[in-house]
Amino acid sequence: GTAAQRKGLAQVAAAFADSPEYHPQARAILTELMNDDDEGVLKACAAALQDTTLGLFADSPEFLNAYAASRAFQRFPSTLLHRLKDHTGSLIPFSSCVLEVCRSLATAKNAERNKSFWEVEYYLVPVLLRLYEQVCEGDDVREQSLNAWDLLLEARVASAISLTKELETES
Numbered sequence: 001g002t003a004a005q006r007k008g009l010a011q012v013a014a015a016f017a018d019s020p021e022y023h024p025q026a027r028a029i030l031t032e033l034m035n036d037d038d039e040g041v042l043k044a045c046a047a048a049l050q051d052t053t054l055g056l057f058a059d060s061p062e063f064l065n066a067y068a069a070s071r072a073f074q075r076f077p078s079t080l081l082h083r084l085k086d087h088t089g090s091l092i093p094f095s096s097c098v099l100e101v102c103r104s105l106a107t108a109k110n111a112e113r114n115k116s117f118w119e120v121e122y123y124l125v126p127v128l129l130r131l132y133e134q135v136c137e138g139d140d141v142r143e144q145s146l147n148a149w150d151l152l153l154e155a156r157v158a159s160a161i162s163l164t165k166e167l168e169t170e171s
Contacts, residue, residue, distance in 0.1 A: 003038040010036075010044035018052040027063050034070035046076035054083050054094070064097035068104050077105070081123035091131045095141045098131050102148035106155035120157055128152075 001009070013029035016022040026048065034045045049067070057064050064080075067073055073080055080101065084094060091098060105120055132145040 003036075003040065006033055006036055006038060007040040007044050009033065010041050011047070014044055014048035014051060017048040018056065020056065023052075023056050027057075027060060031063060031066060034067055034072040036071065039075065042072040042075045045070075045072040046079040049083055050079045054087050055089070057097075058093040061094070061096045064094065065100045068097055068100035073101070073104060074108055077101075078119040078123065081119055081127065084127045085123045090134055091127065092134055092141070095131055095135070095144075098127055099141075099144050099148055102128065102151055102157075105157045106151045120152075124152075 009029060010033045013026040013033070017026040017030065019026075030045050030048050033041050036042055036045075045067075067080065080097075084091065084098060084101075087094070101124065105124070128145060128148060132142060135142040135145065
């Protein structure tokens with residue numbers, strides 16, 4: 001359909017994404033649209049995450065992983081990052097999503113990354129640290145979290161200073 005039709009469809013899916021009854025169908029529609037070429041469609045897809053209880057996505061890590069690698073996330077990263085940061089429960093069910101967010105930001109083009117730098121500093125650093133702390137020693141996710149720190153530093157997505165400040169704050 002046209003960009004306006006796709007945007008409308010994404011808006012309807014976003015409106016129903018927080019309903020447990022319609023969440024799977026909304027998620028399927030959003031999956032089809034999260035890599036659209038139209039900015040309005042991407043924004044509507046991001047709104048679905050903003051307005052949906054994060055717990056509804058716990059049983060569908062493949063959706064959140066795909067979203068973290070999508071154009072919608074690249075364009076509007078703060079929506080997902082904010083939801084993860086404010087999630088009061090365990091981040092372990094969302095560990096693959098957090099790690100995909102790190103990979104996605106580390107491989108993003110500099111122009112895209114520069115738009116979201118402050119968001120990464122503010123939202124992602126505490127999320128990654130919380131995930132690391134919540135995972136038991138010896139768990140593979142713990143090692144992957146450390147690798148994500150390295151990846152973010154190598155790609156200059158987050159500064160060593162901000163990472164160190166966050167570690168000191170949490171200690």
